Amino acid sequence: MSFLEQIEQFEQISLEEKFQAVTADDVALTLARDRLDGRDLLHLLSEPATGFLEEMAQKARRVTHQYFGRTIGLYAPMYIADYCTNYCTYCGFSAAVDFKRTKLTLAEIEQEAQAISASGIRHILVLTGEAPARTPMSYLVGAVEILKKYFSSIALEIFPMDEDDYRVLVDAGADSLTVYQEVYDRQIYKEVHPRGKKSDYSYRLLTPERGARAGFRAINIGTLFGLGEPRSEAFLAGLHAKYLEHEFPEVEISLSLPRMTKARGGIKPRNILSDKGFVQCMLAWRLFMPRLGLTVSTRESAAFRDKLIHLGATRFSAGSKTDVGGYASQHTDATPQFEITDERSVDEVAAMISKSGYQPVFKDWEIV
Numbered sequence: 001m002s003f004l005e006q007i008e009q010f011e012q013i014s015l016e017e018k019f020q021a022v023t024a025d026d027v028a029l030t031l032a033r034d035r036l037d038g039r040d041l042l043h044l045l046s047e048p049a050t051g052f053l054e055e056m057a058q059k060a061r062r063v064t065h066q067y068f069g070r071t072i073g074l075y076a077p078m079y080i081a082d083y084c085t086n087y088c089t090y091c092g093f094s095a096a097v098d099f100k101r102t103k104l105t106l107a108e109i110e111q112e113a114q115a116i117s118a119s120g121i122r123h124i125l126v127l128t129g130e131a132p133a134r135t136p137m138s139y140l141v142g143a144v145e146i147l148k149k150y151f152s153s154i155a156l157e158i159f160p161m162d163e164d165d166y167r168v169l170v171d172a173g174a175d176s177l178t179v180y181q182e183v184y185d186r187q188i189y190k191e192v193h194p195r196g197k198k199s200d201y202s203y204r205l206l207t208p209e210r211g212a213r214a215g216f217r218a219i220n221i222g223t224l225f226g227l228g229e230p231r232s233e234a235f236l237a238g239l240h241a242k243y244l245e246h247e248f249p250e251v252e253i254s255l256s257l258p259r260m261t262k263a264r265g266g267i268k269p270r271n272i273l274s275d276k277g278f279v280q281c282m283l284a285w286r287l288f289m290p291r292l293g294l295t296v297s298t299r300e301s302a303a304f305r306d307k308l309i310h311l312g313a314t315r316f317s318a319g320s321k322t323d324v325g326g327y328a329s330q331h332t333d334a335t336p337q338f339e340i341t342d343e344r345s346v347d348e349v350a351a352m353i354s355k356s357g358y359q360p361v362f363k364d365w366e367i368v
Ligand code: SF4
Pocket: 084, 085, 086, 087, 088, 091, 092, 093, 094, 095, 128, 129, 130, 198
């Protein structure tokens, strides 16, 4: 069954009622098992599971060490353009928001690359808004060609494409793709994506599969916590990751947990995910999928990220800037997409990881 068909099946039932029916005994039985299925994920994300967080954390720590060792991969985001043709009601880059937009030239991208690589970072995540006419394929390929000189891994978070277009970027040297569904609840999806290409729910849902078929070696997905009901969103995002892992066993699958913050001109979060809820999601996903990568960005505070190292996280961004040209200070009037909360430098984040008994990993992949 395709993942779209799975979503359609879940739309016929009330996930809220399913969560309400879970008992503490269900959670205990799930925790006694090693190979978990979708029902177990539902148990671990339920309210009764909040009484088992310590047990979940101990097991998640063991499983993470077993599959990843004591390592945390480091990466940095690089925003190269903030033009966007979509109208996401929660984002400051929305076409509905009036501000001075910026796009780096290829020479400026090289300056950014030099500034970031000087910090030791070797994995880069390249971001644009979604405006294909402003950031066409020729521009993206040009950017990848430059970045290859400085970074061993290039991930893209750009407008969703057809498979053949992704293949061009893979051939150019990009190896990873990040694309968030933002919200799996189709009704809310419709409300928060009223216009633009992104309003096509199915096209976006199937984007990770197109990327995997095109040859990306790693795919990172996620839901933006703050839009849909958190337990249901975490459940569907977990099933999506499991589906991708099953269909594309050669591809590294990871999940991110971005929590929405109020953006300039944007709506307020409709559903708050608490710190405790955040930890529960991470632990539940880790136990559900032992090989799953778990990425935590600098949206989260330094103190909170320090704790997450021990709870299943595998990748941290560090020293991040979320405005276009932010590292080499090329466009001092550019606007950040969201505010950074953990403002520590790459060195400081790496030192904290070492102090916690883990190894900061700058490079675990090389483009050949
Ligand atoms: S979330 Fe992405 S697609 Fe939506 S407005 Fe912001 S930059 Fe554009």
